[in-house]
Amino acid sequence: MADSPIQQIIFNKITFHLKRDDLLSTDFSGNKARKFHYLLTRDFQHITAIHSYGSLQSNAMASLSVLAKMRGWRFYYYTRANDSFEPKGNLAKALANGMIMRDIQEWPWERELMSQLIVKETDLYIPEGGRFPEARKGIEILAKELLEWGVDGKRVFLPSGTGTTALYLQKALFGKAEVATVPCVGDEEYLKKQFASLEPDAKYWPNVLNPPKKYRFGRLYKELFGLWEELCRQSGVEFDLLYDPVGFATLIYHGLLDGDLLYVHQGGILGNETMLERYKQKLDKIAQTKQG
Numbered sequence: 001m002a003d004s005p006i007q008q009i010i011f012n013k014i015t016f017h018l019k020r021d022d023l024l025s026t027d028f029s030g031n032k033a034r035k036f037h038y039l040l041t042r043d044f045q046h047i048t049a050i051h052s053y054g055s056l057q058s059n060a061m062a063s064l065s066v067l068a069k070m071r072g073w074r075f076y077y078y079t080r081a082n083d084s085f086e087p088k089g090n091l092a093k094a095l096a097n098g099m100i101m102r103d104i105q106e107w108p109w110e111r112e113l114m115s116q117l118i119v120k121e122t123d124l125y126i127p128e129g130g131r132f133p134e135a136r137k138g139i140e141i142l143a144k145e146l147l148e149w150g151v152d153g154k155r156v157f158l159p160s161g162t163g164t165t166a167l168y169l170q171k172a173l174f175g176k177a178e179v180a181t182v183p184c185v186g187d188e189e190y191l192k193k194q195f196a197s198l199e200p201d202a203k204y205w206p207n208v209l210n211p212p213k214k215y216r217f218g219r220l221y222k223e224l225f226g227l228w229e230e231l232c233r234q235s236g237v238e239f240d241l242l243y244d245p246v247g248f249a250t251l252i253y254h255g256l257l258d259g260d261l262l263y264v265h266q267g268g269i270l271g272n273e274t275m276l277e278r279y280k281q282k283l284d285k286i287a288q289t290k291q292g
């Protein structure tokens, strides 16, 4: 996984820079390649299995399945499967990589409970979405690449899930460049709680921008799909459908899509397959209703 390129992109006649972490690896979602760098490179001779939990189409799940396969670890994934699910997208990929899926009926599966269960020295527990202090190492490499390119004085922006990436990136760029983000999962309060769990000193936290309206994570919004299509068409780059449309809607809303922007493309393209299918169904239905 070598240094990813930074390109100039034009969208709505505005030129900005794009860090192409989506090109880091075809196997790992770009963001997870950074967050799991530590798991990929450190010597873990005593480990034989890893455990994590989360949703059925998680990018972290797919990336961990690749990692486990590469390192010869068993991978247990705790999730709540529905009755009639068909393995597609990220789930199909993870199962093909040998992931062992454990259906849990209670949700949310408490992180604390999980760490109590996994006390064996040969087992490693990775919190949902890779929200763990070990993620810092890989994100520091991203910061180093940005600094070498000349990010000083620019505004770095990336949409957040757990906020782990944005937080450690701001910490590594502190005093050099400002990092801003938008909460895509939960609201501003949730995101700040996540920051606080990893870094008590708020001076290192990224600037949190609110989206133009409340979008529920993973829900479909016609206007976000339209924005995504335009963005991909004009830039010639495929963006992800879960985080990036919220990211760009937020930048436009706050008038921050400008020449000072460096946007981090965090990958996630593998998840587009299932999102596109869902959008197609939704938009077909709307078209039918309009006709009828």
Ligand SMILES: *Cc1c(COP(=O)(O)O)cnc(C)c1O
Pocket (backbone or CB within 6 Å): 029, 030, 031, 032, 059, 060, 129, 159, 160, 161, 162, 163, 164, 165, 166, 240, 243, 266, 267, 268, 269
């Ligand atoms: C995981 C992921 C994120 C969120 O990263 P956090 O560190 O949890 O905020 C954003 N974009 C993509 C494509 C991801 O896979």
